[in-house]
Amino acid sequence: MDRIKLIHQLENDPEIWDFIIIGGGATGLGTAVEAASRGYKTLLLEQHDFAKGTSSRSTKLVHGGVRYLRQGNVALVLEALRERGLLRQNAPHLVKNQSFIVPNYDWWEGPFYGIGLKIYDKLAGDLGLGPSKNLSKEETLDHIPTLESNDLNGGVIYYDAQFDDARLAINLMQTIFDHGGLALNYIRVTDLLKDNGFISGVKIEDQEGDHEMEIQGRVVINATGMFTDEIRRMDNPDSKRLMKPSQGVHIVLDKSFQPGESAIMVPKTDDGRVLFAVPWHNRVIVGTTDTPLDAPSLEPRAKENEIEFLLTHAARYLTKDPEPKDVLSVFAGIRPLVSPEGDDDTSSISRDHTLLIDPSGLVTITGGKWTTYRKMAEDTVDEAAVVAGLEERESVTENLRLHGWLKNTDPADPYELYGSDAPALKEMTNRNDGWEQLIHPKLPYTPAQVIWAARHEMARTVEDVLARRTRALLLDARASIEMAKSVAQFLADELDRDDTWQQQQIEEYTELAKGYLLTS
Numbered sequence: 001m002d003r004i005k006l007i008h009q010l011e012n013d014p015e016i017w018d019f020i021i022i023g024g025g026a027t028g029l030g031t032a033v034e035a036a037s038r039g040y041k042t043l044l045l046e047q048h049d050f051a052k053g054t055s056s057r058s059t060k061l062v063h064g065g066v067r068y069l070r071q072g073n074v075a076l077v078l079e080a081l082r083e084r085g086l087l088r089q090n091a092p093h094l095v096k097n098q099s100f101i102v103p104n105y106d107w108w109e110g111p112f113y114g115i116g117l118k119i120y121d122k123l124a125g126d127l128g129l130g131p132s133k134n135l136s137k138e139e140t141l142d143h144i145p146t147l148e149s150n151d152l153n154g155g156v157i158y159y160d161a162q163f164d165d166a167r168l169a170i171n172l173m174q175t176i177f178d179h180g181g182l183a184l185n186y187i188r189v190t191d192l193l194k195d196n197g198f199i200s201g202v203k204i205e206d207q208e209g210d211h212e213m214e215i216q217g218r219v220v221i222n223a224t225g226m227f228t229d230e231i232r233r234m235d236n237p238d239s240k241r242l243m244k245p246s247q248g249v250h251i252v253l254d255k256s257f258q259p260g261e262s263a264i265m266v267p268k269t270d271d272g273r274v275l276f277a278v279p280w281h282n283r284v285i286v287g288t289t290d291t292p293l294d295a296p297s298l299e300p301r302a303k304e305n306e307i308e309f310l311l312t313h314a315a316r317y318l319t320k321d322p323e324p325k326d327v328l329s330v331f332a333g334i335r336p337l338v339s340p341e342g343d344d345d346t347s348s349i350s351r352d353h354t355l356l357i358d359p360s361g362l363v364t365i366t367g368g369k370w371t372t373y374r375k376m377a378e379d380t381v382d383e384a385a386v387v388a389g390l391e392e393r394e395s396v397t398e399n400l401r402l403h404g405w406l407k408n409t410d411p412a413d414p415y416e417l418y419g420s421d422a423p424a425l426k427e428m429t430n431r432n433d434g435w436e437q438l439i440h441p442k443l444p445y446t447p448a449q450v451i452w453a454a455r456h457e458m459a460r461t462v463e464d465v466l467a468r469r470t471r472a473l474l475l476d477a478r479a480s481i482e483m484a485k486s487v488a489q490f491l492a493d494e495l496d497r498d499d500t501w502q503q504q505q506i507e508e509y510t511e512l513a514k515g516y517l518l519t520s
Helices: 003-012 026-037 066-070 074-090 109-127 137-143 165-178 225-235 304-317 370-388 416-430 447-456 462-469 477-495 499-514
Strands: 017-022 042-045 096-104 133-135 154-162 182-184 187-195 198-206 211-222 243-254 263-266 275-280 283-287 329-338 353-357 363-367
Touching (some): 003 211, 017 198, 017 370, 026 042, 026 165, 026 363, 026 370, 042 165, 042 187, 066 074, 066 109, 074 109, 074 154, 096 109, 137 154, 187 211, 225 363, 243 304, 275 304, 283 304, 363 370, 447 462, 447 477, 462 477
Parallel strands (some): 096 263
Antiparallel strands (some): 096 154, 133 154, 187 198
């Protein structure tokens, strides 16, 4: 996957693209897979790296949304549960069943949540992952030994799924190529081209080559998440604000805080959100907050009160109270919530997706969540094909195996997340002395994975490797900083970069990763 050759291909391709998709997060990548798999000529453009924003900063859950059921949004829950089941089938190497425990500390919670979760089971139908049931106090503590036992009456167990969000994004990018499409990172759309008032393409800037191009397309799709309004104002400077960004923060703790395999779900916290403590890559992720923001950012930072909120709530439910020194990493993501009325209560804003077509023909898809990305993409391509005047073609993604598809993977295999690519990665590892050694003793990553990321996953920077091709930044931010020099050297050899580039990469990554550390 040679980016230089791909850029050359883009510059010299005289044909008009059927679909030009702006945005390389879950929504954009899913839309490009949807279009390419139907046989449309598809181009996706991302201003930074794939899943740089919200799509690599989720709670790592593929779920129906228990709290949406409580809010009465049964249609959204039905859709999400169905998509959860499909994603479990289409990417089994990344999407795994996960048991959740709802601890009951008041007498009424067991029957209340037990009945609600039985409804959740029923809505999932044949795509359910397992039946919920009430647990005694002893059974609850068997699942989560470090759960606070004082006043604990029991619990309810139910099943959803978890995944590695950035790895799924990379597999979606690879799936685009598998179906004849083209996806490029570090390409910024600087303007929209128009012909007689209708959008006819985009003007772009290659962030690496520092030059501009004009690309023609039959329809342009705005799938930029939190930056949706910026693209819409390229089309019409008077466009009203559509987005109401909200920040969600997570802290990452050592596995000792929650050594069991089950996750904890607290249905209602002080701010009305659901709180999760989820086992993930031999760590525990605790989240999330819901803080309204005035403006989006590519690199949002957790606020002190958000961190305090998570530490306080974790201490309520765990026997071992986490302190700031225990936090291995803290990360923030911005939800692209749709609220044209300007609702300030972001926790109550619907997570349904919104599809708009402007008079210029610009198609915008926004809102939604990772779990429903495929259905969002299907709806978008259906409508965009009409705008473009293209031949109607049926969706095939319900049963489309994503790149890397492999069933019954071995959790003990360090390359499990690579799915069907793992044998090739292992072969490459075995052919090169030292490539099987860990780069850092606290993290499970090898030089082979860095080289693989550059050759086959379009990684261009140290950040790309440590934040998204591997999850080093989230699993242990301090250790990832200590890895940066080695990763820069491996990348420089592979990408033919000089010493100045290496030093710049180390400095830039170190500065970024410091924002994931707590100082006290």
